[in-house]
Amino acid sequence: MKIGLFDSGLGGLTILKAVVKELPQYNYSFYGDTQNLPYGDKSEDEIYQMTVEGMRYLFNDGCALVIIACNTASAETARRLQNEFLPAEYPDRKILGIIVPTVETLVSDGQGKVILLATKRTVESNKYQLELDKKEANKVELVQVAAPELVPLIEHNELAAAAEASIKLIDAKGGESEVVVLGCTHYTQIKKALRENYGDKKKIISQDEVIPRKLRAYIDKHPEIEARLIHGGERKVHLTKHRPDYDVLMGQFLGGVYVEEE
Numbered sequence: 644m645k646i647g648l649f650d651s652g653l654g655g656l657t658i659l660k661a662v663v664k665e666l667p668q669y670n671y672s673f674y675g676d677t678q679n680l681p682y683g684d685k686s687e688d689e690i691y692q693m694t695v696e697g698m699r700y701l702f703n704d705g706c707a708l709v710i711i712a713c714n715t716a717s718a719e720t721a722r723r724l725q726n727e728f729l730p731a732e733y734p735d736r737k738i739l740g741i742i743v744p745t746v747e748t749l750v751s752d753g754q755g756k757v758i759l760l761a762t763k764r765t766v767e768s769n770k771y772q773l774e775l776d777k778k779e780a781n782k783v784e785l786v787q788v789a790a791p792e793l794v795p796l797i798e799h800n801e802l803a804a805a806a807e808a809s810i811k812l813i814d815a816k817g818g819e820s821e822v823v824v825l826g827c828t829h830y831t832q833i834k835k836a837l838r839e840n841y842g843d844k845k846k847i848i849s850q851d852e853v854i855p856r857k858l859r860a861y862i863d864k865h866p867e868i869e870a871r872l873i874h875g876g877e878r879k880v881h882l883t884k885h886r887p888d889y890d891v892l893m894g895q896f897l898g899g900v901y902v903e904e905e
């Protein structure tokens with residue numbers, strides 16, 4: 644069986660790339676819902692229905708485990724999918740969200756003033772704060788900032804404009820912060836520009852650096868899942884809508900990971 648990754652668009656490909664680098668031996672299948680992107684402005688119910696479609700595709704494609712490589716979908720659906728959808732339809736499979744591992748990383752190495760940049764929906768869900776509260780992480784002072792303009796810019800490869808817009812937001816809303824959490828998988832594409840701009844004044848937490856080691860730890864802890872994973876090296880990408888420029892963009896997001904498109 645394979646490991647699946649789900650995103651509303653291409654952002655999750657950067658997580659696929661990083662995971663493949665850490666765990667190259669497995670087979671991977673990626674589902675990007677480019678037809679419905681962006682999720683960030685949609686209602687909770689719409690996001691749930693669209694994410695369920697992606698889960699069905701990935702499980703029917705033979706995934707034993709799916710990572711929701713999308714903060715917006717994780718915020719709105721992860722618990723409900725785990726508690727309702729999986730037991731009813733795929734009781735022998737697993738779904739992992741992306742917010743809990745990011746919050747764990749934040750708590751273990753980023754204390755003090757933290758600014759979270761994310762989609763409108765992720766910010767409105769308050770999921771990051773709720774997960775911090777569960778961990779009683781009261782040394783973390785979280786400022787949550789919605790940045791709806793960033794995903795469309797990044798999906799169109801306008802990375803310099805996206806970096807500039809995010810720096811403006813960070814300086815305006817969280818100038819004092821010591822840590823910036825990039826709470827949207829698309830934003831991994833601008834981490835380099837942010838690090839160049841802030842140097843060691845701000846620590847940038849980027850999920851492509853969080854998820855691979857968390858996944859490795861999860862697989863190490865669950866030998867019954869590892870036993871079901873085929874060692875093969877297959878990488879497949881399924882987009883719900885294709886645009887001619889996606890071929891170039893996919894190459895950039897994947898940075899050398901070989902894929903078979905569907």
Ligand code: DGL
Binds near residue numbers: 650651655716
């Ligand atoms: N990549 C998604 C995330 O991590 C957001 C993109 C969207 O708005 O659809 O939140």
